[in-house]
Amino acid sequence: MGKLTIPEEEYMLEGHMGCLGCGGTLAMRYLLKGLGKDTILSIPACCWAIMMGSFPYTNLKVPMHNSAFEVTGAAISGIEAALKVKGKEHINVVGFAGDGGTIDIGFQALSGCVERGHNVFYVCYDNEAYMNTGIQRSGSTPVGAWTTTTPVGKTGDWKKAPKKNAVEIMVAHKIPYTATASVAYPEDYIKKVLKGKETKGPKYYQVLSPCPTGWKYPPEKTVEIGRLAVQTCIYPLYEVVNGRYNITFKPAKKKPVKEYFELQGRFRHLPEKVIEEIQQSVDKDWEILQRKVEMTKDL
Amino acid sequence: MSTTSIEKTEKHTTTTKTGVKKVMHGNYAASYGAKVARAEVIAAYPITPQSQVVEKIAEFTSSGEMKAQYIKVESEQSAMAALITASQTGARTFTATSAHGLTLMHELLMWASGARLPIVMVNVNRAMAPPWSVWAEHTDSIAQRDTGWMQFYCETSQEILDTIIQCYKVCEQEDIMLPALINEDAFYLSHTVEPVEVPHQELVDKYLPPFNPKPELTLNPDHPAVFGSLSKPDEWYPEFRWMIHEAMERAKKRIKDADSEFGKIFGRSYGGLLDLYKCDDAEVVLMCAGTLASTTREAIDELRNEGKKVGLARIRTFRPFPVEDIRALAEKVQAIGVMDRCFTFGYEGPFFTEVKGALYHANNKPKLKGYITGMGGRDVDVQLVKKIFADMYKVKDGKQDAETVWVDLKADVNNMNAWLKVR
Secondary structure (H helix, E strand, C coil): CCCCCCCCCCCECCCCCCCCCCHHHHHHHHHHHHHCCCEEEEECCCCHHHHCCCCCCCCECCCEEECCCCCHHHHHHHHHHHHHHCCCCCCEEEEEEEHHHHHHCCHHHHHHHHHHCCCCEEEEEECCCECCCCCECCCCCCCCCCECCECECCCCECCCCCCCCHHHHHHHCCCCEEEEEECCCHHHHHHHHHHHHCCCCCEEEEEECCCHHHHCCCHHHHHHHHHHHHHCCCCCEEEEECCEEEEEECCCCCCCHHHHHHCCHHHCCCCHHHHHHHHHHHHHHHHHHHHHHHHHCCC | CCHHHHHHHHHCCEECCCEEEEEECHHHHHHHHHHHCCCCEEECCCCCCCHHHHHHHHHHHHHCCCCCEEECCCCHHHHHHHHHHHHHCCCCEEEEEEHHHHHHCHHHHHHHHHCCCCCEEEEEECCCCCCCCCCCCCHHHHCCHHHCCEEEECCCHHHHHHHHHHHHHHHCCCCCCCCEEEEEECCCCCCCCEEEEEECHHHHHHHCCCCCCCHHHCCCCCCCCEECCCCCCCCCHHHHHHHHHHHHHHHHHHHHHHHHHHHHHHCCCCCCCEEEECCCCCCEEEEECCCHHHHHHHHHHHHHHCCCCEEEEEECEEECCCHHHHHHHHCCCCEEEEEECCCCCCCCCHHHHHHHHHHCCCCCCCEEEEEECCHHHCCCCHHHHHHHHHHHHHHHCCCCCCCEEECCCCCCCCCHHHHHHHC
């Protein structure tokens, strides 16, 4: 039997209020396993504002602060500053927010926070829509997806704009560490969290967290779908360390995006032609990413 | 006045038993207030006419005179959000803003009071656009009435500095734990210099103990807890709101106590919630907030020389509202006028509404009239206040023409089109 690499300590206990098969719970569980006890979380409006339980209950073993939807970046800046005053700089300060709270309404506060260079973790658990309010499109919803505000209808009104690339925008802020991760690859995710603990300054993680309720698939397929997102290169796993790109999981054979789409109701309406266009776009992005690795390898 | 010339005047100091007197404007007074109160985390964003507050604090922290973390945030919304978590982590926090900055914070103000955090903020009262205006008006802070913040209105730059220290004293008490907004009128205070005494640090330290919340009430990995989580209708939401109400009620006495204790040490106090001037034998009293009060004092002195029994009741705290003090005042006077440097569209001046409401259950009900004046920074001079007093005498004698009047509009207010054509 191989050696277990995932820490056994649990900081997210049973009894959460999330949906069956929720990828967001895994995003939290693995993160806390990597970070350990000395951690403070700030969470804005999102599924996780509800999932730990209602007052006075919690299923988290670390302190957690609920804040307004749009201010996670500022909220963690404030915690970090106060900990400096108190001489407790060893504590991990973590903003944990959904994609809407990160990439749309919280984007200004996030940009301000990382620009100022606070020593914080910002973790976006990306389920690609406003799930807590009932599956409305966000800037992080991928092209082609059905949501309740891109309801397809008779006019083909699915999400037409591409997913906003927040990861690259974070890289453009010249922060020391940026990474994508997936709940379907926990070893890779935790390794990146541990790397972040060794890095001073702002760290940004975008963790694909499949959502059975919003993506319309059976709850037992969360990990399978999460893996397909990586194996099709729709959601490649990589990190950017001080400007240097590194792909952390390279699929032996890239699978067609169609395999990923077929398992999810949110893409069921897409005509072959559109799937083909998306495939071309994914191929191009994958090529760009590989060239970035090549281009920055000697930096 | 340029920064350099202010700096020059600042160098002329006089040391007294209680502090060092310097010539400065209200904005610097606010910065010195934050410094001597030993604020630990500052998060602020610049806005006219508040900018010098944040500049001066930057000077203090850069020179090492002030040991604080200063987060130069990218918006006022983020300023308040950062202070909320910093305060929840156990730090003493301070910021300053004005008008559009304050209204941008609106949502976060409720987060601060709901979380029971003793944040202290200075707001430079400025009119809201459009049309653009950077001059004095109280609409920005009055629009925050229901956010659960205490609200103070200052008459002098010295009062700004002293009120900051007093507010930390009140806000951080374990059974109060509420935030406070300290208002200063744009330009009348923010940019006008006057001698201000910066209290000696050791005296401030004696008056104001450090902020030391219980570890289990802060974000602390040794005491993991969730702050601000969901509360359902049949659980605790109304009870949490009731607790804020009770703390506000308790604060009435604590503000008075803090003010008189401050007076004993520093020789200055400000009347607690309602600052009375020559009201003991007054027949007619004008009420107002902020710098309108200074002009009113002058008008009163002149009218007293003419034998008129007039007085001033300056509303120092809008929240908690001094209901009991106003009722006590009403026992003695025949007519009360209320000057509002703001307006609630669809009704009347907000201070006037509150005063009327306070007097509904009073034993003695004086005659009342509202006066809207000084909007958008329009100057209110002694002559105008004397005219208002003259009108109040008519009201006292039962000749009331209206419930509220706008007293300083241009005579041709309905003729703007003709005026534009002439231009």
